[in-house]
């Protein structure tokens with residue numbers, strides 16, 4: 001083999017390596033749900049932990065008025081966006097740790113959540129979310145916007161929220177608020193909007 | 198170097214012009230007469246902070262303004278508005294509206310994106326009836342004869358929408374009262390009062406306990422070329438202490454950009470019926486999907502007028518006029534509101550809602566709000 005042929009072979013293998021590297025890198029990014037599972041941390045547990053945490057706020061009702069009140073939680077900050085968003089919604093369903101009232105039935109399950117490039121979060125709940133005797137419009141508005149406000153308030157890249165039930169589009173939760181279009185947040189329904197840390 | 202200097206001078210000369218364009222907002226005033234009122238609309242490219250005061254035959258509108266406004270004046274001819282005068286102070290403008298009326302009342306409402314302040318001037322003595330006359334009203338035909346002249350031209354239709362129905366019961370009270378029952382009771386009473394007193398045809402979206410989809414309720418309004426759409430609901434909430442009455446009109450749930458595009462509809466609502474061309478179906482679909490966008494000004498006015506009467510007649514807590522993206526309102530192509538008469542989840546209000554007397558009072562309040570609206574929008 002001549003020097004030119006050697007050079008050609010070396011160039012070819014370098015190119016191949018680069019291609020392989022790019023291939024795997026892309027594959028990693030496309031993977032929607034990475035393996036490590038993050039957990040909701042109590043504030044007391046945090047001191048010992050090495051990993052970075054961030055504050056998030058969940059919107060619940062309170063005894064004293066008809067507004068949504070932000071309640072703080074801490075979550076691991078290094079988890080990917082979708083995992084964080086799922087975590088926050090599951091915690092919202094679990095309910096308040098204070099005296100707050102959750103407008104979402106506790107038996108509701110989060111089935112799926114994904115976020116489009118346009119910043120629309122599709123959140124798919126189990127059918128239990130509709131089973132609530134308090135769904136007059138005031139109750140329904142509280143339920144819908146506790147979800148929408150919680151997602152948009154904590155994650156800047158989520159601009160609107162599309163609520164699905166059992167994987168399908170639904171007209172409304174209980175006969176009032178339009179779920180056929182992605183919803184913008186309504187922070188005017190909130191009693192407090194704390195800064196996130 | 199010379200060129201550079203020239204360019205620099207040019208920029209300096211230009212900059213005040215640029216500033217001028219950016220800082221001066223427009224304020225456009227239009228005046229319109231209806232059969233028994235005069236309406237003045239202040240439209241602005243920016244949201245205004247205003248206060249209104251009535252004194253003698255004048256109405257004074259104080260507008261906060263940190264920067265100058267370009268005011269577009271136009272000559273006008275109006276029955277109840279004689280003249281307009283402007284004065285300016287530090288940080289505010291005052292618009293003086295001189296009416297030709299010794300006694301009058303006014304109704305004001307505001308709309309955003311684009312901002313508008315709407316004031317309707319109504320002469321007094323146009324027969325607003327008193328609280329005590331409720332029984333007379335539902336038993337006599339006093340109003341009928343004079344009003345039923347319209348018959349020959351065909352009656353206009355008012356749609357009343359009793360919320361929920363069938364398996365979908367809506368909110369539920371502690372004593373077992375269902376929202377769907379209360380809404381039907383009130384709607385039937387309202388239909389009777391309107392038909393007894395006004396020359397309008399009333400169509401209910403349901404007159405018995407059946408399920409009707411929200412889209413079909415809106416379709417019923419549009420198929421009947423409805424003049425007004427009123428949805429009746431009873432409220433439910435997690436706290437049993439929540440109480441009171443509120444009236445909703447549609448919130449577009451749109452970004453600023455979408456709202457700007459939809460605002461176009463408001464000035465061109467006739468296009469809902471007359472879109473032609475290649476993409477006719479597509480465009481019609483989009484228009485019908487958000488048809489209510491074209492009627493928000495009137496819907497907010499109707500909501501204000503009904504809420505006023507609820508406050509006067511019911512003695513319930515005034516929760517005010519609100520906006521939310523109610524599915525049943527989005528497709529309705531006429532002024533449309535949703536009335537939450539009281540809370541079925543509040544035991545005190547549930548007990549009241551079960552009583553026929555209270556239901557009558559609600560129907561009368563909605564009827565009076567509607568009548569005031571019709572006077573302004575004939």
Ligand SMILES: [Zn+2]
Nearest residue numbers: 137360367430
């Ligand atoms: Zn309802």
